[in-house]
Amino acid sequence: MIPCSHAIAASIKAKVKVESLVSEVYSVECLGNAYKVDIFPVSKINPAEDEQTEAVSLEVLPPATRRPPGRPRKSRILSAGEIRMKAPRKKHVCSHCKGSGHNRATCKVPI
Known part of the structure; x- marks a missing residue:
């Protein structure tokens, strides 16, 4: 979790490092581990299942909104x-x- 601005201000006043308050999930090592393995898109459902069940359409349509x-x-x-x-x-x-403070329409000065 990333601390809010109030927590950051309090940690600076208490002379605590702000980096120590940030969760390990946001570290560079954790980000690197998340993308270490290749991720491939799903192209088709298992062909053996396609023959047994009705064909499932993977056609992507535009949003209905x-x-x-x-x-x-x-x-x-x-x-x-x-x-x-x-x-x-x-x-x-x-x-x-x-x-x-006023305009010509509301002017009270005599002509």
């Missing part, structure tokens, strides 16, 4: 840990009196 209707999202969904930064708000400036 369709694209959702409507326009695609404008912004993507953020993953855990990402922060959306808000843009600074634009200040309203009246084109009539050049005052801030």
Whole structure:
């Protein structure tokens, strides 16, 4: 298991190596052992079984789902840990009196 950011911060403060908190499953040796043996794709089911039972189709079809209707999202969904930064708000400036906080339609200054 990989520790969360809070556990990493606590381990740094306690002067414990972060690498010691990570599980052995994520080591380079374990990754190398996982890919040491060749893996071959399954091409056909046992031919002897094919003759005894009905033919099993291994034809791969496209997924049964369709694209959702409507326009695609404008912004993507953020993953855990990402922060959306808000843009600074634009200040309203009246084109009539050049005052801030309102616009020409709501201006109370006499003409």
